[in-house]
Amino acid sequence: MIKIETNTIEIKQIQQKMQHYFHTHWKLFLAEGIFLIILGIIAVLVPHFFTVAIVVSLGWILLFGGIFLISRTLLFFRMPGFGWWLFMGILQLLVGYLFLAQPLEGILTLTMLMTLFFALEGLAKISFALIMRPLAHWGYVLFSGLTALILAVVVWMGWPGTADWLLGLFFGINLFFGGWSLVNISLRYKDSD
Numbered sequence: 001m002i003k004i005e006t007n008t009i010e011i012k013q014i015q016q017k018m019q020h021y022f023h024t025h026w027k028l029f030l031a032e033g034i035f036l037i038i039l040g041i042i043a044v045l046v047p048h049f050f051t052v053a054i055v056v057s058l059g060w061i062l063l064f065g066g067i068f069l070i071s072r073t074l075l076f077f078r079m080p081g082f083g084w085w086l087f088m089g090i091l092q093l094l095v096g097y098l099f100l101a102q103p104l105e106g107i108l109t110l111t112m113l114m115t116l117f118f119a120l121e122g123l124a125k126i127s128f129a130l131i132m133r134p135l136a137h138w139g140y141v142l143f144s145g146l147t148a149l150i151l152a153v154v155v156w157m158g159w160p161g162t163a164d165w166l167l168g169l170f171f172g173i174n175l176f177f178g179g180w181s182l183v184n185i186s187l188r189y190k191d192s193d
Contacts, residue, residue: 011131019135022189029186036179043172050168055106059099066093104164111163115155118174122149136188140181147177 022029043050069089073082099106125145132138151170158166 014131015135018132019189022185026186026189029182030190033179033182033184033186036175036182038179040172040174040176040179043168043175045172047165047168047172050171051107051163051165052103052168054167054171055099055103055110058110059096059103059106062092062096062099064096066090066096107167108160108163111155111159111167114167114171115152115159118148118152118155118170121174122146122152137181137185140184144177144181148174 066089069092070086073079073085073089076082079085122145125141125148127145129138129142129145132141151174155166155170
């Protein structure tokens with residue numbers, strides 16, 4: 001019984017802190033929401049471009065990250081775990097190169113990873129929304145979480161046939177609804193000045 005009361009008090013404290021941040025920084029949340037909505041619309045309109053851009057961007061990040069990790073590992077070759085550090089650097093370098101050299105295979109791989117991302121993000125947003133529940137507009141966060149979870153199921157069911165454009169499209173939809181929830185929440189706290 002005491003644990004339930006302690007959890008209730010902790011949740012109320014978190015809610016009060018969230019209200020304070022939403023109230024104090026509503027313009028920042030509004031700007032972020034608008035940015036995400038615009039980016040989401042662009043991704044929905046040109047999903048193939050976003051799909052390829054995601055794979056290529058990640059390829060470059062992994063490639064340079066691998067080069068940096070290998071360089072650091074060779075510089076500190078006496079450091080414990082040298083072999084593991086070197087292995088991780090070579091793995092990053094190799095995966096980055098493969099994403100750049102064969103983006104179609106990278107798209108298929110990332111589509112599966114994004115399915116996992118959408119599922120986990122959806123569950124996290126739903127959990128967060130349930131914590132926020134007494135606050136105004138908590139349902140928008142819940143809706144965004146449910147949308148992400150539904151996207152994960154649809155991607156899983158259509159893979160691999162629709163991977164070429166589905167990743168960019170769903171990424172755009174997810175951005176749009178995430179931005180929409182932020183806009184609605186921020187506008188609610190704008191009025192409380």
